[in-house]
Amino acid sequence: MTDVAARAERTHEPLTDQFLGVELSVADAPAYYAELRAKGRLLWNASQGFWVAPHHAEVMAVSTDPATFRSGQGILTFEIGAEYATPPTMMHTDPPEHTRYRSLVQPAFGRRVVRTLDESVRAAAEALVADLPVGEPVDVVAPLAVPLPVQVIAQLLGLPEERWDDVWEWSEASIPGTDTYADPERRAALHDEMLQELLRLVGQARTNPTDDVISQLVGVEVDGDRLTDDEMTMFLNQLLVAGNETTRNTISGGLVALAENPDQWQRLVEDRSLVPGAVEEILRWTTAVIYFMRTATRDVVLGGEQVLAGDPVVMLYASANLDPEQFGPDAAEFRIDRAPNHHVAFGFGAHFCLGAALARLEVAAVLDALLDRGVTRLELAGPVGRSRSNIIAGVTEAPMVLHTS
Structure with missing residues (x-):
């Protein structure tokens, strides 16, 4: 049977784009993802031509087999069939190219480096929380969740305070589907502005290195190999966007979850040792990155279905992180003492998020700052x-309203 004929014979129930989270309320999402998981281990989207993996086990299987499921043909559904002369991000590479990139950038993002940022990240979180009013409504996104990761990324890049707003704009303009910059010309202009500034920073670091992450990256050499200026810019673009957007939404989504589950915040008030577990549950619950995609390099059976070479497979992290097979019958509940908590909010395998330790630090810093401020309850004050x-x-x-008594 030809590949075309094999694909034509697929009779799975059609899926809509809703499975990616579009038009799903947070209240509806767990039930909808449960419905997807009940339909099968692997689901075929006939209208757009890709598989959906809604279960934790299949997401892990794809994540840990880069030889069979590659990233180089696109990691988002609108990239299906794309061919890149140079990778737009490190996430679009496969071993051995990806292994080379990891070896060259990992030294700048190890746990030792993150520990050196602990004091400054916590100080920034404390300052932002100190400025929040208590006992009256405040939107915690704009004054807290947005500026903290922006400040951290700007610090990593060596950008002064007057450029912090630019970091936020560049990041927003780089995320498909956001409403902030709907004008494609404005998006393109901001993207070009970002690339030009990153190139300038790379050049500056090569001639006058300091202690920022760019200077560390340009100084890394492995067996005589270094990152080129274009590769540096590609990676810094990924760092700026991913390190800002995902952490911001994890912080804000986590605070919403704690406001919706006041008993869980009370447990933190009573026992600060639960903060690390709360961070992991927030990561699982919010799942800032809804999905990534891989493309099969060969015919393979996955989840009991015949996947053909060239088939795209979507790893639906948002569903996998609510899978009762992995997290138990209370998987759709927010519980800060969940253990074990093998979530895939950072992906897994070769592409495990380089910034995971930094993101964990930022979320923990916000929780600790709120507890230090004496916040006893978080109460939602509107939609x-x-x-x-x-x-x-x-x-x-x-x-929401921050209560201190």
Whole structure:
């Protein structure tokens, strides 16, 4: 049977784009993802021609087999069939190219480096929390969730305070589906502005290195190999966008979850040792990156289905992180003492997020700062706004009252 005929014979129930989170309310999402998982281990989207993996086990299987499921043909559904002369991000590479990149950038993002940032990240979180009013409504997105990761990324890049707003704009303009910059010309202009500034910073680091992450990256050499200027710019673009958008929405989504589950915040008030577990549960619950995609390099059976070479496979992280097979019958509940908590909010395998330790630090810093401020309860004070991106689970506004008594 030819590949074309094999694909034509697939009779799976058609799926809509809703599976990616579009038009799903947070209240509806767990039930919808449960419905997807009940339909099968692997689901075929006939209208767009890709498989959907809604279960944790299949997401892990794809994540840990880069030889069979490659990233180089696109990691988002609108990239199906794309061919890149040079990778737009490190996430679009496969071993051995990806292994080379990891060896050259990992030294700048190891746990030792993150530990050196602990004091400054916590100080930034404390300052932002100190400025929040208590006992009256405040949207925690704009004054807290947005500026903290922006400040951290700007610090990593060596950008002065007057450029912090630019970092936010560049990041927003780089996320498909966000409403902030709907004008494609404005998006393109901001993207070009970002690339030019990153190139300038790379050149500056080569001639006058300091202690920022760019200077560390340009100084890394492995067996005589170094990152080129174009490769540096590609990686810094990924760092700026991914390190900002995902962490911001994890913080805001996590605070919403704690406001919706006041008993869980009370447990933190009573026992600060639960903060690390709360961070992991927030990561699982918010799943800032809804999905990534891989493309099969050969015919393979996955989840009991015949996947053909060239088939795209979507790893639906948002569903996998609610899978009862992995997390038990209370998987659809927010519980800060969940253990074990093998979530895939950072992906897994070769492409495990380089910034995972830094993201964990930022979320923990916010929780600790709120507890230090004496916040005893988080109360929602209005509707929570959500972005319409089907890639990033964005929280655009989260009005709440911080109670201290």
